[in-house]
Amino acid sequence: MMRVWAWGALLFGCMYFALPLIGMTEFSLSMRRGEYSFDAYRVVLADPRFQATFAYSVVMALVTIAFGVLLVVPTAYWVRLKLPKARPWVEFITLLPLVIPAIVVVFGYIRLYNTSSVLPLTGSVMGTNLLLMFGYATLALPYMYRSVDTGLRTIDVATLTEAAQSLGAGWVTILGRVILPNVLASVLSGAFLTFAIVIGEFTMAALLDRPAFGPYMQILGANRAYEPAALAVIAFGITWACMGLIGLVNRFSRHTQAKR
Template sequence: MLRRFWPWLWVSLGVLYFFLPIYATFVFSLKAKKGIFSLLAYDKVFADPRFGSSFVFSTQMALLTIFCCMLLLIPTLTVLHLFLRRLRPVVEFVALVPFVIPSVVLVFGYLRVFARPPLSITNSTLGTYGLLLAGYMVLSMPYMYRSIDAGLRAIDLRTLVEASQSLGAGWLTIFVRVIFPNIRVAVLNGSFVTFAIVIGELTMARFLLGNAVAFAPYLAEIGRARAYEPAAITVLSLLMTWGIVMILQLLGRNTSATIAGPR
């Protein structure tokens, strides 16, 4: 036991660093009423209609981002795997570009290019939402790329495609009924990360939509005005993150080291 003293010490310190803020947040969120523990802060959170509306908005954006990323990446990657192997490093490189452009810089570039004449697409609500969607797709690109690529690598793509074609299937049928079901689990992995990124994303939403439309800017705004509600929301969003990670673990994939997301 004594021989294991140092390893236990390091792990304990790590666990302490990890849990202390979470524990403190939980206790803090219950202290909205003076002197007793209560769920008052949670009641107030749920009573604010903007909590629900911003969460629903961000959830919708997340699902849309996942769908559009799949629409863009699955056909592209399938073709690369089947016919254009030489182009693969190029696309792989492009998918890593989001790592070198911090989201503040990216949204700055968007405002520079798209928010002024001749394009001015941020003048309409639809245009702004479209731009936000594109931004989210860029932020989640490395993760979606990696998971779809891993999925396609793991199956015998050529045989599946040739078998489908010899049975008379067109490309649409092949994508929807053969390729997608076979890479579903791998794609799910990237989808969860994308979901977490979009729900927690502050920068893009803050500078394209302003405060309080999307979830994270709304949170940041309440954080400045209130004391206990932010803690309550943090506990709620942490529970959700835990849920997502648990599902990922159940899917049998280890969480890998990544640096994008809602920092």
């Protein structure tokens, strides 16, 4: 009896997930009338604006990841090592982006950093790019921080630090050559998740008027029929790849730890 319900719930859920995925795939292949073809993909991939916006978003994602790692790893490490008192506060702040909608944050950016302010970031293209990157970093902050902090919990930060110090290592060496390699799996998990979030992000990029992949998809969606479905398949593939890589990284790190 129980099992019948269980199968029912599971099948219903799986149908719910499967149908849109089948739908978008089917649609993306139906550009040529009467037969399946990759025409939609061909058109999309050949579109110079696709190439430009996709490249832009990839670069933004990579820069965001680099910035996020440089910001989060030392902070989480420092809090664990020296400032356990500050932990609840830091954690609270890292969770704020889940509470404050992204649209509100970017609204604040636009007003706070406009051309007539002290820090006129939106005044130049580079400044706006930088602002968008900071925005992405806030979006990714909860995931990045939690991931790294979980990684730090599994290693003995204090002992590793003292051991490194006793061998004459400075802070940069400790962070870069002792702590980072030990939490690499967690950092990579956070990085892939950041990539998945940034690559298709729409709200911030659109409101800051940057030529990113998210706004491009939205514009294409408003004007074309089959190409958006192809984009959806590509985006889903990217998300899937990022999650798959996270799983892979975790499994790999579990193995190396088990061996130790």
